[in-house]
Amino acid sequence: MENILDEIEKIGIVPVIVIDDEKDAVPLAKALCEGGLPAAEVTFRTAAAKASIAAMRKACPDMVVGAGTVLTVAQADEALEAGAQFIVSPGFDEAVVKHCIEKNVPVLPGCATPSEVGRAVALGLKKVKFFPAEQAGGLAMIKAMAAPFVGVRFMPTGGLNAKNIGAYLEANEIIACGGSFMVKKDLIAKGDFESIRRMTEETVQIMTTMTFVSCDNGVSTFSVKCPERAVYHMVRKGMGFDEKSAVYKADKLISIVSADGSIKLVRTGA
Numbered sequence: 001m002e003n004i005l006d007e008i009e010k011i012g013i014v015p016v017i018v019i020d021d022e023k024d025a026v027p028l029a030k031a032l033c034e035g036g037l038p039a040a041e042v043t044f045r046t047a048a049a050k051a052s053i054a055a056m057r058k059a060c061p062d063m064v065v066g067a068g069t070v071l072t073v074a075q076a077d078e079a080l081e082a083g084a085q086f087i088v089s090p091g092f093d094e095a096v097v098k099h100c101i102e103k104n105v106p107v108l109p110g111c112a113t114p115s116e117v118g119r120a121v122a123l124g125l126k127k128v129k130f131f132p133a134e135q136a137g138g139l140a141m142i143k144a145m146a147a148p149f150v151g152v153r154f155m156p157t158g159g160l161n162a163k164n165i166g167a168y169l170e171a172n173e174i175i176a177c178g179g180s181f182m183v184k185k186d187l188i189a190k191g192d193f194e195s196i197r198r199m200t201e202e203t204v205q206i207m208t209t210m211t212f213v214s215c216d217n218g219v220s221t222f223s224v225k226c227p228e229r230a231v232y233h234m235v236r237k238g239m240g241f242d243e244k245s246a247v248y249k250a251d252k253l254i255s256i257v258s259a260d261g262s263i264k265l266v267r268t269g270a
Contacts, residue, residue, distance in 0.1 A: 004085050004106045005127055007064050008155075009175045010232040012207050013165065014039045015200070016068055016157060016180045018046060024188050025052035026059040031193040032183070033060055035200025036233055041068040041088055041178055044075050050082045057083035068178075073099045080105060088178075090131050092116040097123055108155055112136040117149050127153050127175055134159025139168055146173040166206055170225045208233050213266065219257070221264045227253040230265055
């Protein structure tokens, strides 16, 4: 169950999608994957959601596809039948959470208050959704709630955009962010999947920004907030890394060198 959430954390951003027509599912999935975000939370707000999840899973088997806006156990089962790999709810519904746990399916219930986080923790969850993120207090609220709930981490969704998502992703309390700004409904309706691919690519660039530090003996060193995420996205573009060179501290990647020895990534502040 944790493997899917680990994959989501490496990807960093999960596009939150509303699909009105099943025919848009596959070209949209391909645009996201080509842009660098092989993940999607397909909201169960439309009649096309179930079929869209199935189509995306079939066309892009390496993509992580989940169902969002899941309000009932019946909807959770529909999503799982379609091949959803994780379930997301806007609020905390104990029946849905327990059902997913019983089926060993990753579930991220919406938790916007300490009481809701406490209920999630009582059921054994360590990762939850924070919704609506900006309207419910943003990163400051997340940090405030994370302090007493040691080890609990959040996936904020709601009001995130290209300007503010970077601050969220830099925080240790965040596993990933959910956002729809790169998959706007009007672009999907027009079939403008090239714009979605381009915006997705730009979003990944924002997330994996590196700062040049130095160049010694032909090795260029770059500082990056999250080396794990940077490595994941660079590998997807064809770059290899030497795992033997990796240095870890408290399960966090501190530094790693590329397979050809030309680039070294170091965690900012380490």
